[in-house]
Amino acid sequence: MSRDRYSSSFRLIMQEVRVYTAHATPNGSDMNMAGKLGAECPCGFSFVTPHGQDDAVAVVQLHVDRVHKADYPQGISRADAIAELKEVK
Ligand SMILES: [Zn+2]
16 A cells, blocks of 8 residues: 555645535534444545534545546536445444
């Protein structure tokens, strides 16, 4: 695994995510308080969030927009993002 290849963009993404979630409203997040949601991208990016589905969808969409824009110029839909999510205990 070539971890170094991802580390710089990963750091950028996490900064973006932090900014993004800082401005996110908590609306709807109590629907998923029971578990954490996470996802893994084939490129090596992965994350877990305790802030609910809206937050997890935002992270997936942001990641695709920042890293995979060449493959997904329109980004991905909420439904596609949700399909990537899995519950983490
Ligand atoms: Zn990726």
